[in-house]
Amino acid sequence: MAEPKENIVMFPFMAQGHIIPFLALALHIEKTKSFTITFVNTPLNIKKLKSSIPPDSSIKLLEIPFNSSDHGLPPNSENTDILPYPLIISLLHASTSLKPAFKTLIEDIIEEQEGKPPLCIIADIFFGWTATVAKDLGVFHAIFSGAGGFGLACYYSVWSALPHRGVDSDEFELKDFKEASRFHVSQLPLSILAADGSDSWVNTDEVLAVPKGSA
Structure with missing residues (x-):
């Protein structure tokens, strides 16, 4: 029986300028065939991502619950592409509310892997709070930015x-x-x-x- 692959969890901010570089990195890592990649985002972004994943890809898309209306945002506002600038700041603030659900998500992965944590969490530069989750759960943490x-x-x-x-x-x-x-x-x-x-x-x-x- 083959040894299970190490899991890399990737979590970009909800903006195309962040999601696209993360996806490019995920596809590049996937080529090594050495890791399982779990790509996390809010439901509507995950739905859109499905068409961007090659049919033979093993990247796992995982939804994290988010209701924009709970944060004073228009319904179904899960990406900066559809928001004016003042509301982009509101989305940035609202993203901190994902922390408890993200911690639960990582805990579920650890449980599914019989107590083994993911190899690392690669999070967006806007998601500094994910470092606290990683530290609490004993997971290596890295920040990724698509900028030079x-x-x-x-x-x-x-x-x-x-x-x-x-x-x-x-x-x-x-x-x-x-x-x-x-x-x-x-x-x-x-x-x-x-x-x-x-x-x-x-x-x-x-x-x-x-x-x-x-x-």
Whole structure:
């Protein structure tokens, strides 16, 4: 009898710009034929994903319960593609409510594998709270972002210091990342332009920040 394959659990944020790179990574990992891949998302996103999975793929799609109406969002709003910007922030906040269900989901996988935890959880950069679940259940945890390393470093620096708010001109530098040269405020996304440093989606470990000790 063949030895059961190690399970890798993947969980992207509910946006096509996050789901697509995660799926590409899942398909790449699948080519090694060494792992079982469990791809987690909300019901409507899983339904759409089914048509993107090759017929011969062994990737397991697993739904996590989510009702957008419970969070002040329009019915069936499970992806940023159908939401205006202010409601995208609401979806980001609402995603923290998935934590208990995600923990139960991982516990069920462990039970199905007779007490053996998944090899690792690969979670979205917006799902820092998954690191707490992984730590509680003894599962290795990694954060994945589809962005390039240079761009992600710039993004992290801008979010951390909001340097554009401390200058009189429309151009600014990243004090902790001089190699990045100068930026113009027109290059910033609305989320950063609207941030003032007190925004809960900037400061909470439960949304954007990755807890210490996470991979």
